[in-house]
Amino acid sequence: MSDLGFPPTAETLDGVSTVEVRTSASAALIPTIRAVASDLAARADFDLDAISDLRMAVDEACATLVDVAAPKSMLRCTFLVQAEHIEVQAEVLAGQADAAVSTDTFGWRVLQTLADDVQALRAPGTAEIGPTVGIRLHKHAGEPSR
Amino acid sequence: MVEPPAIRSLRTGDLAAPAGPSLGKKPEALVLDSHPPLQTSIARLTGGAAVLAVVGEIDTLTAPPLEQALRELLDDTGADVLVIDLTGVTFLASSGLAALIQGAHRAADRNVTLRLVPGSRAVRRPLEVTGSDQLFDMYEDVHSAVG
Amino acid sequence: MTQGDPEYGHLSPLLEQYSALAPDDPRREALRDELVTGFLPVAQHIARRFNNRGEPLDDLVQVATVGLINAVDRFSPERGSDFFSFAVPTISGEVRRHFRDLGWSMRVPRRLKDLHVSINAAVSHLSQDLGRAPKPTEIAEHLGVPVSDVLEGLEASEAYRSSSLDEMLSSEQGSATVGELVGEADAELDRVDFQEALRPVLAELPERERTIVMLRFFGNMTQTQIADKVGISQMHVSRLLAQTLDRLRSRLDPETRSR
Numbered sequence: 001m002s003d004l005g006f007p008p009t010a011e012t013l014d015g016v017s018t019v020e021v022r023t024s025a026s027a028a029l030i031p032t033i034r035a036v037a038s039d040l041a042a043r044a045d046f047d048l049d050a051i052s053d054l055r056m057a058v059d060e061a062c063a064t065l066v067d068v069a070a071p072k073s074m075l076r077c078t079f080l081v082q083a084e085h086i087e088v089q090a091e092v093l094a095g096q097a098d099a100a101v102s103t104d105t106f107g108w109r110v111l112q113t114l115a116d117d118v119q120a121l122r123a124p125g126t127a128e129i130g131p132t133v134g135i136r137l138h139k140h141a142g143e144p145s146r
Numbered sequence: 147m148v149e150p151p152a153i154r155s156l157r158t159g160d161l162a163a164p165a166g167p168s169l170g171k172k173p174e175a176l177v178l179d180s181h182p183p184l185q186t187s188i189a190r191l192t193g194g195a196a197v198l199a200v201v202g203e204i205d206t207l208t209a210p211p212l213e214q215a216l217r218e219l220l221d222d223t224g225a226d227v228l229v230i231d232l233t234g235v236t237f238l239a240s241s242g243l244a245a246l247i248q249g250a251h252r253a254a255d256r257n258v259t260l261r262l263v264p265g266s267r268a269v270r271r272p273l274e275v276t277g278s279d280q281l282f283d284m285y286e287d288v289h290s291a292v293g
Numbered sequence: 294m295t296q297g298d299p300e301y302g303h304l305s306p307l308l309e310q311y312s313a314l315a316p317d318d319p320r321r322e323a324l325r326d327e328l329v330t331g332f333l334p335v336a337q338h339i340a341r342r343f344n345n346r347g348e349p350l351d352d353l354v355q356v357a358t359v360g361l362i363n364a365v366d367r368f369s370p371e372r373g374s375d376f377f378s379f380a381v382p383t384i385s386g387e388v389r390r391h392f393r394d395l396g397w398s399m400r401v402p403r404r405l406k407d408l409h410v411s412i413n414a415a416v417s418h419l420s421q422d423l424g425r426a427p428k429p430t431e432i433a434e435h436l437g438v439p440v441s442d443v444l445e446g447l448e449a450s451e452a453y454r455s456s457s458l459d460e461m462l463s464s465e466q467g468s469a470t471v472g473e474l475v476g477e478a479d480a481e482l483d484r485v486d487f488q489e490a491l492r493p494v495l496a497e498l499p500e501r502e503r504t505i506v507m508l509r510f511f512g513n514m515t516q517t518q519i520a521d522k523v524g525i526s527q528m529h530v531s532r533l534l535a536q537t538l539d540r541l542r543s544r545l546d547p548e549t550r551s552r
Contacts, residue, residue: 027205027206027207028207030205030206031203031205031237034237035448038447038448039444039448042429042444042447042448043429043444045428045429045430046428047425047426047427047428048267048416048426048427048428048447049267049271049425049426050426051447052267052268052271052272053271053275055237055268056237056238056239056240056271056272059205059237059239060239060240063205063206063239063240063241106240106244107240107241107244110240110243110272110276111240113275113276114272114275141428142425142426142428143425233390265390266450267426286363286367286382286383286386287382287383287386287387287389287390288386289382289385289386289389290382290383290386
């Protein structure tokens with residue numbers, strides 16, 4: 001599939017663990033990706049609320065993308081785990097030429113609430129294959145103590 | 147100690163298989179399906195309360211049965227008090243949240259405030275962080291919710 | 294509970310003070326400890342009521358204490374209810390949840406069950422102290438266990454749970470599931486006119502069984518109260534009731550059944 005240019009930033013190779021999960025683009029497999037998100041956030045010592053938020057945000061991103069994915073295609077979800085911060089990028093090959101991630105939905109608003117930063121991504125397709133659409137989000141480990 | 151209410155009637159909804167994915171796509175037969183069905187049951191207690199108990203993960207595949215169960219709960223016009231017991235829920239996605247919010251609005255149309263027992267952080271947190279907890283009367287446990 | 298209450302009256306002004314303190318007030322911790330210690334007999338009393346189910350009393354007391362801590366933290370005197378009417382359901386709710394969780398962890402090693410209880414207690418305590426949700430390392434340090442144990446415990450608690458409705462109903466009825474409890478006889482007996490339809494059938498029962506049924510449905514007693522009165526265990530009452538209801542159901546005149 002067409003690459004959305006992940007990892008995006010220059011400092012990504014220092015002290016960063018990368019985990020990539022690919023599944024069939026099916027809602028029935030999203031629980032597995034949620035479990036990976038929870039696991040990584042817990043190991044990165046996120047506070048329990050931040051873990052819960054990330055798990056829900058990753059679910060939302062994956063569910064949104066699975067909805068527009070081409071039949072029999074794959075969902076790719078990459079986690080960049082840093083000390084106080086996880087960046088997640090999920091992408092699929094879209095089924096329709098004009099497919100895009102809709103940002104005026106309830107789900108997107110929830111995503112914006114849960115994540116510290118979220119963007120919709122799109123790479124145009126070619127004559128043979130459709131566009132690649134994705135969602136990138138950032139989540140910090142939690143609030144500081146009182 | 148308060149006598150626990152006896153059940154007068156009970157209906158359960160068990161999905162044999164989760165609802166298919168979005169329009170236009172045939173549900174695929176998967177060898178690995180990490181997605182168990184959502185269990186819902188509605189019980190009418192002798193004290194006058196109706197309790198919808200939900201067990202499982204609520205996401206895009208299982209939000210439709212939740213919506214259905216909420217409709218049934220709201221259809222019980224004879225109940226004094228409507229309670230949603232989510233203590234068995236281990237994950238709540240935005241589609242589940244949307245179903246709950248819609249339920250709260252439908253109830254408000256009839257001047258009823260739904261009582262919600264969130265249980266774990268997985269339910270509590272999304273409700274708090276989106277401010278949706280304001281739409282319900284929240285209770286710590288089912289016993290106090292049925293009141 | 295009023296100030297005049299001989300056992301707990303002295304705590305009522307402390308409750309008011311506590312609920313009025315700002316979240317970062319340094320006096321909070323000490324006051325909370327004093328309140329929890331002061332009300333501890335209540336938690337212990339509630340824990341003892343659940344002592345006949347094969348769980349060590351120590352565990353039950355620990356779980357009940359978590360419930361008490363939550364009750365102390367969440368109680369607000371302005372709401373008008375007295376502390377006990379808030380705390381007792383909160384504490385028993387916590388203990389009931391413990392039994393419910395045990396249901397799903399039947400296949401889970403004892404070690405993880407213990408972890409589950411400890412983690413919940415730790416999270417409750419730390420959330421108060423930190424003013425936010427704790428991190429796995431903070432929970433581990435508080436408990437004195439490796440972080441990997443906490444991670445395992447957290448992962449397990451994201452898995453299957455049962456509904457507390459199931460568990461609320463099973464608490465007095467032994468270990469019957471909702472499905473068993475709602476057996477038609479039980480539901481029907483609520484609707485049928487006992488006096489007319491059941492008198493002849495009740496008369497056929499052995500005296501002890503008849504007494505139990507009468508106490509349950511006319512006297513509105515709990516199984517535990519019946520057990521005390523009749524002089525047998527609550528589990529025995531539960532079994533006898535179930536058997537008797539089966540028998541009654543098979544004898545009920547079809548005309549008197551609703552639906």
